[in-house]
Amino acid sequence: MKLDEHARALIGYGADATLVTLNPNGSPQISVVWIAVHTTPNGDDELVTAHLAEHKKVHNIRHDNRVALTVLSTDRSGTMTPYLSIYGTARVEEGGAPELLRELAKTMIGHDAKFPPMDDPPPGFVTHIEVARIGGMGPWAD
């Protein structure tokens, strides 16, 4: 599916997201990752995130592809902090992590950031998340 303009504006060119995957015993695993919105060849929006190492979340997604994410607004002026929830399914692709991390680091750290910091980073993994449903609290959930 496509993300609406409000959800796109919240994520911008990169955002911190809490990513939930499911452990083999069904319990939730959580971590905070950088995400970006990419457009797939057929015109849908997908979320992408990169991992240099084969973390638990990578194993989890291979075992059960159901994931969820939240992105909190940095606007704390109202009673409740607006947030976007995203539910979908994920797939892991080998390689491509340094390129995506370099792209995201420009937004998340600064234009001249060197991230990954090492000279010869491993290819890592890129997780692609197909968006099935949007929720949360804010204009994207109305």
Place this chain on the structure above:
Amino acid sequence: MKLDEHARALIGYGADATLVTLNPNGSPQISVVWIAVHTTPNGDDELVTAHLAEHKKVHNIRHDNRVALTVLSTDRSGTMTPYLSIYGTARVEEGGAPELLRELAKTMIGHDAKFPPMDDPPPGFVTHIEVARIGGMGPWAD
């Protein structure tokens, strides 16, 4: 278990947390809630959160008590945003939501906030989370 001083300082007297519960089909359900740290009669720390209505998360916890939370630091000065992950088990108690929301609203909105906004709020539900494991990125995870 007890939370260390760093985790306590991050949560303070109230914080936004992404709360993960498990739907009946095992998929993750997420929402952002206000949490506080309370001390149980036997001296352990637990996290508490209040709900005025019987949301999906309340049903989910009654069905499967495994939960996870993240709290993001508001300190964005480093490369990565520090965050606290908490894994534990939850139980729902009937009543007590307006009192806990009033306590949390002082931190989350302001000392003179009227929240819940209605004159006669329903008793609602309070979820108590027993902490089993701490993770994330920051001094609490070292």
